[in-house]
Structure formats: structure tokens, C-alpha cells
Amino acid sequence: MNTNGHEHVIEVTDLRRVYGGGFEAVRGISFSVRRGEVFALLGTNGAGKTSTVELLEGLAPPTDGRVRIFGHDPHTERAVVRPRTGVMLQEGGFPSELTVAETARMWAGCVSGARPPLQALGLVGLEHRADVRVKQLSGGERRRLDLALALLGKPEVLFLDEPTTGLDAEGRRETWDLVRELRDGGTTVLLTTHYLEEAEDLADRLAILHRGSIAATGTPAEVTAAQPSRISFELPEGYFLGDLPPLGRLGVLGHEVEGRLVRLRTRELQRAATGLLGWAEQAGVELRRLDVRSASLEEAFLGIARQAAAEAATDVKEYAV
Numbered sequence: 001m002n003t004n005g006h007e008h009v010i011e012v013t014d015l016r017r018v019y020g021g022g023f024e025a026v027r028g029i030s031f032s033v034r035r036g037e038v039f040a041l042l043g044t045n046g047a048g049k050t051s052t053v054e055l056l057e058g059l060a061p062p063t064d065g066r067v068r069i070f071g072h073d074p075h076t077e078r079a080v081v082r083p084r085t086g087v088m089l090q091e092g093g094f095p096s097e098l099t100v101a102e103t104a105r106m107w108a109g110c111v112s113g114a115r116p117p118l119q120a121l122g123l124v125g126l127e128h129r130a131d132v133r134v135k136q137l138s139g140g141e142r143r144r145l146d147l148a149l150a151l152l153g154k155p156e157v158l159f160l161d162e163p164t165t166g167l168d169a170e171g172r173r174e175t176w177d178l179v180r181e182l183r184d185g186g187t188t189v190l191l192t193t194h195y196l197e198e199a200e201d202l203a204d205r206l207a208i209l210h211r212g213s214i215a216a217t218g219t220p221a222e223v224t225a226a227q228p229s230r231i232s233f234e235l236p237e238g239y240f241l242g243d244l245p246p247l248g249r250l251g252v253l254g255h256e257v258e259g260r261l262v263r264l265r266t267r268e269l270q271r272a273a274t275g276l277l278g279w280a281e282q283a284g285v286e287l288r289r290l291d292v293r294s295a296s297l298e299e300a301f302l303g304i305a306r307q308a309a310a311e312a313a314t315d316v317k318e319y320a321v
């Protein structure tokens with residue numbers, strides 16, 4: 001549990017989850033999360049994020065493999081693990097007739113050592129809505145109430161399942177700030193999200209799930225480093241692709257042409273950009289719509305999603321044969 005002085009609060013080993021009908025939603029995944037780390041689970045729809053998080057929360061037993069939270073099994077030792085964790089589910093489902101404050105008080109009654117309900121509402125910027133009925137809250141405000149309730153027990157580990165879905169840009173930023181504050185205070189956070197920007201901004205490390213397996217993992221920088229960078233520009237009037245310097249010599253791995261727009265992929269961004277700009281300078285032409293960018297997490301993710309779609313198409317063909 002202790003590696004190089006870093007305590008692993010969450011340890012997942014060869015985890016599998018097979019549903020009743022025999023469908024294997026989680027196919028032997030392993031990862032660990034250190035104390036005070038934010039770890040993001042990303043994946044396409046149906047990749048197995050919620051199926052995994054439910055096992056971490058102890059809501060169901062794994063079919064195979066192991067989950068340990070503080071060294072305990074969250075399913076069989078729920079009484080030990082649950083008081084130290086906070087859970088924000090995708091759908092909170094509170095009684096809608098209660099007010100926000102009543103809901104927080106009711107929830108606090110179920111939690112040992114809860115922080116004052118109004119303090120929890122204050123953390124998520126909902127204190128001014130304390131007397132409003134839950135049914136009158138906007139979707140974004142409900143997500144904040146979900147988060148406030150997850151924070152009531154001052155959890156050491158926080159599970160956030162798509163915490164910012166439905167929030168506007170400002171609300172999302174505020175939630176990110178809060179997650180960072182909690183992390184800086186030593187809280188370990190495991191979050192699932194569909195927002196790649198969220199993972200890029202918040203996560204110390206992440207894993208991209210694809211059909212129940214981990215397709216890529218590491219820091220956001222490590223995951224994106226595996227992807228090529230891109231250069232795009234408009235071919236000047238009267239010029240053709242063949243007029244450019246040989247693309248292979250510029251370190252270009254591949255290219256696409258759409259009308260006059262050219263997109264290049266390269267792992268040697270500086271060499272490719274310098275070669276291209278040097279050519280333009282010499283030819284005395286302006287490269288309109290020039291865009292030079294390092295790979296982003298979005299590209300890494302889309303690369304995996306494209307591969308997923310291609311594999312699914314192959315599966316269908318094999319099935320049809």
C-alpha cells in the first residue's frame with residue numbers, strides 16, 4: 001500500500017465486472033490512486049466508468065479481482081470504509097418537496113461527524129438557496145447540492161461521477177476550484193467525466209477506458225505525448241501539395257487535404273513548422289489560417305474513440321461472416 005513514501009488510498013487489481021446476462025463491462029483493469037491525488041476515469045459512452053466506480057464505492061462485489069480503499073474491501077467492509085468516503089452519484093434523487101437546507105440537515109443526520117449543513121452548502125455556493133425547494137433548483141444547482149451532500153462527512157476519499165454535468169462555464173470553474181482546494185487539503189478524488197478539458201485541468205493522473213479495458217493511462221501530459229501534433233494551413237492560390245518541400249523530410253507522418261486546407265500530423269513539431277515556414281518565406285507566400293498545435297487530451301481521446309469505432313465495425317463484419 002506504501003510505495004516510495006506515497007500511500008495508495010485506492011488500489012484496483014485485475015478488476016472484472018460481468019453483469020447478469022453475461023456481459024463483461026469491466027475487463028481486468030488495474031490502477032492505484034495516492035492520497036491527495038485527483039484521478040480521472042475517462043471513456044466513451046458505455047466504456048465501463050460507472051460500472052467501475054460502483055465497485056470502488058462498494059455498491060456491488062467484483063466478479064473477479066480486487067478493490068482496496070484504505071486497505072479495506074469497500075463491499076465486505078463497508079462499515080469501515082463508507083464513513084471515510086463521500087459519494088456524488090450521477091443522479092442524486094432527493095425528495096423534491098424538501099428545501100435545500102432540510103435536505104442537507106436530513107443527510108447530515110445519517111453521517112457521523114458531519115460538518116454543519118450550511119457550511120457544506122457554502123462550499124458549493126448554495127447557501128443563498130437554502131430555503132428553496134429542491135424541485136425548484138436548476139439542473140446545475142442540483143449537481144451542486146449533490147456535491148455538498150458528498151462533502152458533509154468531511155471525506156478522505158471523494159468519488160465524483162460526472163460532477164459538472166449541467167453546470168454552466170462559471171459553475172464548472174467554481175467546482176474545479178473547490179476540487180483543487182479539497183485535493184490541496186489532502187482529500188483523494190476519483191472522478192469520471194465526459195469533459196476532457198476538466199480532466200486536463202484537474203487530474204494529476206487519468207485512465208481512458210475503452211470497452212472495459214484501460215486504453216491509456218498516466219499524467220495528462222504523458223497521455224497526450226503519445227499523440228502526434230498538428231499543423232494546418234491554406235495552400236496559397238496557384239500552389240499545390242507537390243510544391244511543398246517533401247513532407248517526409250519535414251518529419252510529417254501523414255496529411256489530409258480538404259479543398260485548399262491542408263492538415264499535417266507530426267511528432268517533430270518544431271522541425272515540420274520550421275521547414276514549412278522557411279519554404280513559405282522563400283516562396284514569398286502567406287500561409288492563411290495557419291494553426292500549429294501540440295496534441296491535446298482531446299486528440300488522444302478521439303484517437304482511442306476512432307479506434308473503438310473501427311474495431312466495432314470489424315466485430316460486426318466478423319459476426320456477419
Ligand SMILES: Nc1ncnc2c1ncn2[C@@H]1O[C@H](COP(=O)(O)OP(=O)(O)OP(=O)(O)O)[C@@H](O)[C@H]1O
Binds near residue numbers: 021
Ligand atoms: N445492470 C446492467 N446490466 C447489464 N449491462 C449493463 C448494466 N449496467 C451497465 N451495463 C452495460 O455495461 C457497459 C458499461 O456501462 P457503464 O454505465 O459502466 O459505462 P459508462 O462508461 O459509465 O458510460 P456513460 O459514459 O454512458 O455513463 C455498457 O455497455 C452498459 O450497457
